[in-house]
Amino acid sequence: MTFNTKEEVQHVLNAYHIKKGLYYRVEKSSPTLIVARCVNSTCDWRCRAAFITKSQKWELRKLSGEHSCSSPIITQDHVNLGYVYIRKSILSFVESNPSISIPTIITHIKSAKGDTISCCKAWMAKQKPIEDLHGNWEQSYRDLPKLLSAMSGFLNGFVVEKQTRPLYNQQGEMVHHYVQFHRVFWTFKPCIDGFKYCKPIVQVDGTFLYGKYKGTLLVVVAQDGNNKIFPIAFAIVEGETAEAWFFFLHYLKRHVCPQDGLCLISDRHESIKNAYARQGSGWTPENSVHVFCIRHIAQNFMRHFKNTEQKKLIINMSMYLASLITLICFTIFQHY
Missing domain, CATH: 1.10.10 (Arc Repressor Mutant, subunit A)
Structure with missing residues (x-):
């Protein structure tokens, strides 16, 4: 009996033992050899398969018949x-x-x-x-510059800003002619054009990435005239650091919402407050206002006071004030 790969040998061994409700263990394994035997020391079942250089195939060289034992293991999750x-x-x-x-x-x-x-x-x-x-994680990161370049070439108005950093080996020496991905910001022309018809409010937040290399996805959304969420820009950064938020807010102001009179909503993360106040971000108290999300305020309230009824009062009060401000703005707009 011959097989094309070592994996095929292992697959057949697993299938046989799972079907019979029996168990084996690999006694010896190498690129050209696999030796398996029953987990029960009183059983003589033994299997030996080897890679034959001449045929470039794996061949079953020894099989000592059927198992002469019953399974000593009782489990729902078969070992093999x-x-x-x-x-x-x-x-x-x-x-x-x-x-x-x-x-x-x-x-x-x-x-x-x-x-x-x-x-x-x-x-x-x-x-x-x-x-x-x-593709795997490594290949995906290697393909990222080509993907962004292709999108820039074929998507009219696509905006991307990326940052890299020097690559160092395990000895701490810089690897020349190679760089390491650090951050990337991107947005699309429909997002930029659509924001002009949204309310002058943007809300930023971040969420952890759970892949091999971690990181954080930053997103900013607006709200259209039908009170629907409208995403306008995205970024992948190393984490919610002050530098990462400055990178995001700087390019958000430059490419998507350069106009004055905007309201920026966020949670109370210190990094966002520092990035907003930092010179060069484009956001200043003269051209915008920075407020905190009521949902996060209510969550923080619950951590300290554990009072659900008062939490509801805080949310309702904020919603009422927001509705009142909207009505006042609408009245002023109609007047002019």
């Missing part, structure tokens, strides 16, 4: 049901729906194989098909 084996079972599902949830994968394996796998196994099994479809 690894993420590589699971990946083959869910490949078609991930290809048709890359956002398939981990619970759905667990349910599928339970239905198909009769075993309840862990969330960790399901997550790891999903990563390889995702990588095959969209």
Whole structure:
């Protein structure tokens, strides 16, 4: 019996043992050899497969018959049901729906194989098909400059501002002719043009990225005449630092909302306050006003006072004041 790859050998071993409800362990593994035997020391089952240079195939060289034991392990999650084996079972599902949830994968394996796998196994099994479809993390970062360049060339009015920093090796020496991604800001022409017809209010916030290299996604939204959210600019930065927020607010003012009379809404993060007040950001008390989001104020209130009723009063009071200010502005607008 021959196989094209070592992975195929392992897949067949796993499939056989999962189906029979038996267990094996790998006794020896190398690029050209795999030796497996039963986990039960009283059982003589043993398997040996090797890579044959002449045929460039993996060949089953020794198989000592059937297992002479019963399973000594009772578990819902089969030891040999690894993420590589699971990946083959869910490949078609991930290809048709890359956002398939981990619970759905667990349910599928339970239905198909009769075993309840862990969330960790399901997550790891999903990563390889995702990588095959969209590339790995390293390649994605390498492709980022080309992608941004293509968007700049083919999307009319697309705006991108990126920052890099020197790359250092493990010895602390600078690697010449290479740089490391640091930050990127981008927006689209429809976002810039559409903001002209929105209320003179922008709200900024950030959320953590949970990929391999972490970071933070910064987003700014406005509100149109129908009270609908209108995204206008985005950035990926190293975190919610003062430098990162200054980078974001500076280019937001330059490219999207250079007009005066804007209201900037944010949470009470010190980095945002420092970036807003910093010279060169483009935001000053003369051309804008910086206020805090009522939702964040209410959350901070609850941390200190734990009073739900008073929290509702604070929110209702703020909503009433906002409605009153809107009505006054509308009345003035009609008058003129």
